[in-house]
Amino acid sequence: MKASKIYILDFGWLGGDIGWFLPGQLGGAMTYGNRQPKREWIEIPITGAVIEHPEARILFDTGISPDAMKTHEKGLMEAFPIIKMDEENHIEKQLGLLGLKPEDIDFVVISHLHLDHVGQASVFRDAKVPLIVQRRELESALSMIWQGKSGAYDYSDLLPLKGARWMTLDDPVFEIVDGVSVEFTGGHTAGHQVMNVETEKGNRYTMTGDFLHLPREYEVEAKGWLLSDAQEWNSYIKKMKIREAARRQKLIISHDPGIWDKYPHAPKYVE
Numbered sequence: 001m002k003a004s005k006i007y008i009l010d011f012g013w014l015g016g017d018i019g020w021f022l023p024g025q026l027g028g029a030m031t032y033g034n035r036q037p038k039r040e041w042i043e044i045p046i047t048g049a050v051i052e053h054p055e056a057r058i059l060f061d062t063g064i065s066p067d068a069m070k071t072h073e074k075g076l077m078e079a080f081p082i083i084k085m086d087e088e089n090h091i092e093k094q095l096g097l098l099g100l101k102p103e104d105i106d107f108v109v110i111s112h113l114h115l116d117h118v119g120q121a122s123v124f125r126d127a128k129v130p131l132i133v134q135r136r137e138l139e140s141a142l143s144m145i146w147q148g149k150s151g152a153y154d155y156s157d158l159l160p161l162k163g164a165r166w167m168t169l170d171d172p173v174f175e176i177v178d179g180v181s182v183e184f185t186g187g188h189t190a191g192h193q194v195m196n197v198e199t200e201k202g203n204r205y206t207m208t209g210d211f212l213h214l215p216r217e218y219e220v221e222a223k224g225w226l227l228s229d230a231q232e233w234n235s236y237i238k239k240m241k242i243r244e245a246a247r248r249q250k251l252i253i254s255h256d257p258g259i260w261d262k263y264p265h266a267p268k269y270v271e
Contacts (some may be wrong), residue, residue, distance in 0.1 A: 001054045001202045002179040007266035008259070009094040011046040011063025011082070012085035014116060018042045020079075021213045024049045043083050044255040046116050048091075049207055050098060050266070051197055055177040056106040057260075060195050060207050061254065062091055065119035071156045072115060075172045091120040103127040106258065109182055111209025112192045113125075113141040114152040121253065122160035131161070134184055135168035137191025152226075169193075185211045187233030188226060201271045204249045211236065213255045238244070 018040040019027035026153040048061040048242060066085055069077050079249045088199045095101060102123045110118050121131060175181040179198035186192055195207045202240045210226065212232070217223050221237055223230075243249040250268075252263065263270055 001177075002198050003051050003053045004200050005052040005269040005271060006197060006199070006205065006252075007050040007098055008263050009048040009050065009063070009091075010032050011048060011091070011094065011116075011120070013079050013083040014043050014064070014090040014255075015043045015083045016040060016057055016080050018055065019224050020226045021224045021228075022220075023217060023218060023222050025220065026216070026220065027224045033252060034138030042214075042257070044257055046089075047254050047259060048094075050095070050100070051103075051180055051195075052269075053177050053180060055099070056068075057196075058176060059105045061111055061117045062120040062124075063089070063199045064110065064116040064169055066090055068154075068156075069117060072154045073150065074152060076115065076150070076152060076193075078200075091123055094266060100191075102129065105129050107132055107176060109176075109195055111194065111207075111211075112137050112189045113158065113191070114210065115154045115157055116152075118157050118161070121164070123159075125161060125164040126167045126216060130165045130167045131215070132167050132169065132182060134193050135170050137189060137193070138166065140190035140209070152233060171216045171221065183232065183266055185232065185236045186229050187211055187236055188223075189228050192228075196227060203271065204243075204264075205252055205270070206207070206240065206243075206249055207252045207254065209254055212253050215251075215253060215256055217261055218251070218253075235271075238263050 032180050046063050051058040069082055107122055107130050144157055145148050145153055145155050173181055173183045181196050182193045184193050197205045212218050
């Protein structure tokens with residue numbers, strides 16, 4: 001049995017300097033001959049997905065905390081401010097479009113623990129829904145926060161998840177149910193993972209999390225300041241391209257500014 005439907009959820013929009021996503025001249029960095037490059041501000045969607053499968057209902061990523069502009073570290077929110085978030089972008093409302101409540105989710109897969117992917121995970125804590133994350137991601141996030149070098153991790157997101165039903169993985173690839181697996185990539189963060197989904201229609205999708213923010217990164221095979229390990233990133237993007245060529249793998253890039261032109265909002269779905 002494979003997945004029957006993929007519902008893509010809309011958690012609002014963030015803004016940021018394009019240099020976070022594209023390096024060098026692609027991102028407007030200074031060069032010897034151009035000390036005043038044109039900067040570019042870019043706005044990107046925050047998305048997640050519900051995978052409907054005969055054996056389980058799986059959520060991929062949870063978006064950003066609706067209160068992040070007030071509760072999160074000021075410098076972080078200056079770099080990545082929330083541009084748009086209405087009540088309709090709250091996770092309860094997004095699940096409600098599918099007739100679901102948080103307790104109806106069997107597993108929550110978190111690509112990584114940055115603020116815009118784990119920010120609404122606390123709604124699953126009391127229901128004891130398993131949170132699937134790479135062990136090294138959880139360890140890295142907590143270590144950086146304790147050292148005061150939090151980057152895009154925020155204590156306000158992780159504190160409410162103390163005592164949650166964490167399920168940490170060490171596997172390079174782990175199949176949750178038939179045709180739905182998580183795969184370690186690293187690259188963006190120490191423990192970043194993507195989710196691969198095969199549907200009943202025979203289509204294969206990779207939900208990229210933040211391994212890719214923009215389609216342009218995939219095209220030019222380069223990433224900007226939001227890069228943790230270049231060797232891991234360069235290795236995995238080659239795998240992505242081989243799969244796309246050999247298996248017609250399709251990418252669902254979580255922050256693609258054009259995502260809603262390519263895929264429908266929930267309650268419509270992808271097969």
